Amino acid sequence: MTDQLRVLIVEDNHEDMQLVLHTLRQGGFRPVFRQVIDAASMKVALEEDSWDIILAGYALSRFSALAALNVLQQSGRDIPFIVIVDTVGEKGANTAMRAGAHDYVVKNNMLRLVGAVRREITEAFTRQEREKKSLYLDQLNQITRAAATILDDERMLRTQANLVTKLLEADGAYISLWDDLHQVAIPTAAHDVMHRPYRQIQVQNGEVTLTHTVVQSGYPLVVANSQDSPYVSKRLLQKLPSNSLLALPLIVGEQKLGALIVTYSTQHSFSADEILRGEQAAGQIALAVARMRLLTAEREQRELAETLHKVASALNSSLDREEVLNVILDQLLRVVAYDSASVLLLTENVLHSVAYRSLHPQVKRAKTLPVNDLPHFQEMLQTRKPLVMNDTAVDKRWQSASGTDLIRCWLGVPMLVQDKVIGILNLNHTQPGFYTEQDVKVTTTFARQAAIAIENARLYEQQQAYTADLEQRVQERTRALAEANERLKELDRLKSKFVSDVTHELRTPVTSLKLYLDLMSQVNSEKQANYLKVVKSQADRLGQLITDILNLSKLEVESTAVTFTTLDLNRLVETVVDEHRPQAQAAGLQLDCTLAVNPLFIRGNHSQLVQVVTNLLTNAIHYTSQGYVQVSTQWDEAQRMMLLTIKDSGMGIPEQERPLLFDRFYRGERTGQLSVPGTGLGLAIVKEIIDMHQGKIELESKVDVGSTFYIYLPAVSDKVS
Numbered sequence: 116m117t118d119q120l121r122v123l124i125v126e127d128n129h130e131d132m133q134l135v136l137h138t139l140r141q142g143g144f145r146p147v148f149r150q151v152i153d154a155a156s157m158k159v160a161l162e163e164d165s166w167d168i169i170l171a172g173y174a175l176s177r178f179s180a181l182a183a184l185n186v187l188q189q190s191g192r193d194i195p196f197i198v199i200v201d202t203v204g205e206k207g208a209n210t211a212m213r214a215g216a217h218d219y220v221v222k223n224n225m226l227r228l229v230g231a232v233r234r235e236i237t238e239a240f241t242r243q244e245r246e247k248k249s250l251y252l253d254q255l256n257q258i259t260r261a262a263a264t265i266l267d268d269e270r271m272l273r274t275q276a277n278l279v280t281k282l283l284e285a286d287g288a289y290i291s292l293w294d295d296l297h298q299v300a301i302p303t304a305a306h307d308v309m310h311r312p313y314r315q316i317q318v319q320n321g322e323v324t325l326t327h328t329v330v331q332s333g334y335p336l337v338v339a340n341s342q343d344s345p346y347v348s349k350r351l352l353q354k355l356p357s358n359s360l361l362a363l364p365l366i367v368g369e370q371k372l373g374a375l376i377v378t379y380s381t382q383h384s385f386s387a388d389e390i391l392r393g394e395q396a397a398g399q400i401a402l403a404v405a406r407m408r409l410l411t412a413e414r415e416q417r418e419l420a421e422t423l424h425k426v427a428s429a430l431n432s433s434l435d436r437e438e439v440l441n442v443i444l445d446q447l448l449r450v451v452a453y454d455s456a457s458v459l460l461l462t463e464n465v466l467h468s469v470a471y472r473s474l475h476p477q478v479k480r481a482k483t484l485p486v487n488d489l490p491h492f493q494e495m496l497q498t499r500k501p502l503v504m505n506d507t508a509v510d511k512r513w514q515s516a517s518g519t520d521l522i523r524c525w526l527g528v529p530m531l532v533q534d535k536v537i538g539i540l541n542l543n544h545t546q547p548g549f550y551t552e553q554d555v556k557v558t559t560t561f562a563r564q565a566a567i568a569i570e571n572a573r574l575y576e577q578q579q580a581y582t583a584d585l586e587q588r589v590q591e592r593t594r595a596l597a598e599a600n601e602r603l604k605e606l607d608r609l610k611s612k613f614v615s616d617v618t619h620e621l622r623t624p625v626t627s628l629k630l631y632l633d634l635m636s637q638v639n640s641e642k643q644a645n646y647l648k649v650v651k652s653q654a655d656r657l658g659q660l661i662t663d664i665l666n667l668s669k670l671e672v673e674s675t676a677v678t679f680t681t682l683d684l685n686r687l688v689e690t691v692v693d694e695h696r697p698q699a700q701a702a703g704l705q706l707d708c709t710l711a712v713n714p715l716f717i718r719g720n721h722s723q724l725v726q727v728v729t730n731l732l733t734n735a736i737h738y739t740s741q742g743y744v745q746v747s748t749q750w751d752e753a754q755r756m757m758l759l760t761i762k763d764s765g766m767g768i769p770e771q772e773r774p775l776l777f778d779r780f781y782r783g784e785r786t787g788q789l790s791v792p793g794t795g796l797g798l799a800i801v802k803e804i805i806d807m808h809q810g811k812i813e814l815e816s817k818v819d820v821g822s823t824f825y826i827y828l829p830a831v832s833d834k835v836s
């Protein structure tokens with residue numbers, strides 16, 4: 116087996132050239148050669164062909180090895196250059212080596228030439244490989260550098276695509292990112308010589324894409340013929356025609372980021388080395404995308420923190436619910452896009468919109484939404500979890516209404532207070548599949564803030580109401596206390612008046628008693644008998660006064676602790692009337708008593724009511740000089756009360772005295788003239804007792820004709836048995 120060797124010989128001596136060729140053939144080479152004798156012919160040879168080696172005689176008649184070396188260097192090619200010299204130790208050999216020749220051989224030791232050629236060829240190959248590799252590494256470095264230095268994401272990816280095209284000597288490179296949530300490829304950046312708008316290509320639902328294939332498998336995919344490949348969508352191929360392509364997954368760790376697709380317009384067979392390079396470039400791009408995502412996430416996080424800070428300060432500075440909720444919706448828009456958004460509050464299965472923002476004039480606000488008519492709200496109230504409707508046009512839960520037909524993507528997040536749903540934060544977008552998991556997360560944070568705002572406002576309102584209520588109660592209490600105080604003052608005044616009245620009233624009989632007792636010792640026995648009568652009557656009056664005063668004060672003491680029993684008014688009246696018959700008889704009066712047929716049960720204090728009847732009856736007898744006194748009891752249907760009537764044919768009570776009649780110690784003007792004994796306390800006692808029994812007194816009277824006192828008392832029950 117002989118190796119073909121493309122050799123360029125710089126020599127004008129025919130014999131020397133033959134020697135060289137002979138030696139090479141002997142050494143197992145099959146030389147294909149060209150001879151050049153000057154710089155011009157050498158230049159042509161270098162340009163026209165590629166050479167494995169150049170062998171040059173040291174000195175030619177019009178040329179030299181050194182000049183040839185210069186021509187080679189000028190051409191920029193890396194071809195092994197061996198100089199052939201005449202004798203050992205010739206200084207020309209050293210000069211040539213210093214100038215850049217790779218080796219030299221001495222004419223009389225030509226056998227060395229074979230070994231030298233073999234070695235130089237191998238070395239040149241290694242050298243060229245190394246150079247290629249370093250060029251490749253340099254390009255790969257550029258990809259890495261671009262990732263680190265270009266801040267605009269899209270421009271960075273476009274640069275990467277451009278570099279990849281160069282690196283793999285391809286016709287185009289496309290980077291498509293993978294949306295894991297929606298399981299769809301998103302054409303993102305391209306180096307496309309035809310400048311076709313790659314980003315505008317929409318991947319259809321369920322369409323097979325190379326990105327999907329390689330992201331799922333995690334391995335590169337070589338497509339030698341795009342037309343025949345089941346992995347290439349015919350629709351996409353029409354938009355971006357190619358003959359062969361290489362699809363490489365962009366994966367970092369567990370993250371499936373997308374794919375790099377390298378295309379060739381001609382049929383291309385991929386070498387293992389090319390695939391390896393592609394993988395390395397894809398690795399760099401994947402890192403860049405991951406970094407880009409991290410930066411985006413970090414930026415979003417920072418923005419989120421900033422907006423949440425704003426929301427929190429709005430929460431702290433204002434308790435006005437509407438204001439805070441509007442701030443929340445405005446801030447939310449900075450981090451999650453929407454065409455319209457609202458805060459809905461739940462009361463008795465109806466959602467009320469309390470805050471609203473719309474960027475789309477045609478999306479209309481719904482003020483109230485009955486939960487029972489809206490399955491998506493119902494579902495959320497049950498699960499208490501966020502809900503996304505990716506396409507309202509196909510989602511059965513969506514109930515379209517006028518003003519909502521433009522909404523295609525819906526995101527709802529429940530607002531919770533102590534695990535109870537108080538409302539919903541609700542975002543609408545006109546683009547289907549718009550909301551991502553990240554949007555849900557961010558909106559949830561805002562929903563939490565909104566819930567706090569609402570709860571704070573509610574607590575504040577409650578506290579305000581409580582304070583107002585408390586204030587009103589304090590005012591009422593103060594007023595009541597002031598009134599009580601006034602009453603106490605009045606009572607105190609009455610008491611003082613009562614004491615002075617009592618003192619005055621007691622003094623009168625005592626004075627006259629003293630007077631008559633003094634006189635008694637100085638007068639004869641006839642007069643004494645008269646005086647004794649006066650003394651007796653004054654002593655009676657004193658006794659009556661004391662009894663009445665005691666009764667009155669007893670009433671005051673008992674007013675809270677008096678015991679009531681069920682008693683029959685008929686029997687009580689009858690007894691009192693009977694007791695007074697002798698008195699009436701003595702006065703020459705007719706005393707009638709007409710009682711209701713059925714017993715009249717009332718609840719009352721027996722001795723107090725006896726006192727009432729006694730006082731009224733005594734008055735009637737006292738203030739009637741002739742005629743009758745009539746006592747009767749009955750059920751008064753009109754008033755639905757028991758009625759006791761005491762009527763006399765006495766002196767009557769003038770109109771002007773009637774308002775004073777029930778005052779303590781008040782006595783009618785004519786009573787004094789008629790010298791009827793009395794204290795002026797009888798009716799005051801009656802009035803007080805009747806008040807305590809929740810009854811009432813009425814009076815009819817005509818001077819010199821007579822008076823009638825009507826006493827109404829509540830029955831035990833309305834029904835009279």
Ligand code: ADP
Pocket residue numbers: 734735736738739763765766767768776781782783784785786792793794795796797798799822
């Ligand atoms: P008193 O009878 O001890 O004077 P009362 O309080 O019982 O005191 O009565 C107050 C006044 O009412 C009496 O002084 C009298 O002028 C008038 N009065 C009471 N009952 C009658 C009556 N049946 N007929 C006329 N005047 C009466």
